[in-house]
Amino acid sequence: MRYRPRHAMLAAALASLILSSLPAQPQDANSAFSALQAASDRLQAVVHDRRGTRTPLVGVEAEDINLLNKQINTLQGRYRSRAATTPPANAEYVDSLQHLVRLINLAAQESRPAESRAILKDVTGDLADKLGRGEVGFAASERPFRWEAQVTVKTMKDGNQVQGYFVYANPIRWQNADPRNPFSKLSSPTSRMLTPGRYEIVASKDGVVARRLADIGLAGPEPDEIEVPVP
């Protein structure tokens, strides 16, 4: 068959399209975290270097870098703890980490202290946001962590926690049906993840049943703590 440049061009274009549409692999997220750590180290080195040589300081203080390192370590720790059991991180998440790397590098190069500090503030703000949402960037093939809310139920009597209640949560629509979302541990306290919604929380023990209606995950990313008074 005669070689045709047009065929080669089409094949190459198709291959590049397919390659670029593949999801990010776990090592991408790992290398993004490593790059983030390396950028933070570089920034730290630049700050120390400028202090040592008495040149104008980058507007970044030691506590800013400590906060940055702490955030990166916590996020990376969360990622690693979930990496074994969940699908690979999605491309957006890896992109967002790489964007943070670029921002940290920019902060290190910036000669105006106020600008440099403002850039780093953006970075730490974004990391805090990621940590607050519990977002670790896994693909949507598993129910994404960020759409579920952490709920802790305490069974209370006369202001004190009482133990040994079986707890479950049913959406209001199914409030008199069989238990739909049982908590794996007896109270109290006991926790689990639930999709946001209006629920009836039921605690039962030896024929004693206590119920309470609660909005879960509707107010924001903070974990919900529900107290169920028992007789």
Next chain:
Amino acid sequence: MKPPSFDEFKNSWALLAQLGVWLTSLVVVFVTEPPRLWPDADPPALLRFNQFVIAVLTGCVFVLFYQRSRRPDMRLWLRVTLASLAAGVLLFATYTYLTSYWTAEYDNKGMVVIGSRFTDLEQKWLAQHPEIDPGDATTLVRDHAGQTDEIWYRDELINRYLKISACYSLLVVTMSLSVLFVIQALRCSASEPA
């Protein structure tokens, strides 16, 4: 002629993909995030699709730009810009209308698609509970903890989602193209007279 290397292709696509991302992000500022089919669905999937389409279309448009980039072509590009802008305005109105009637707030993380035909089970439930307002979609979705297919028929939800998504994608693509067209009109106006 020597055929282009794979790396050259990759570089061209990388540039187009970046343009696609940039244009999408530029337009998305003016348009709300697309609704979710289910509460745990992934809205960025639609955005990624749009970025891909825009990247490919940008490539096609650049071919046209090379052929028509002289000063007299400015009028043509101005007309095309206005036409795509008008289409964008129409699509925006349609998208706003559809999202107003076909979506509901659920968990403060974006809208979810709702239906109009209740499932048999839900109809029975609503008949037993006259205190529940069937028109209050937000409360219904919350009472079902986001399981919208327990409330409305799945086919209707998917149908509505596809229509809203199509409208959203067309809107983002049209507005992105109008940005490219106006840039080309400016380039033509700045070029040397024939």
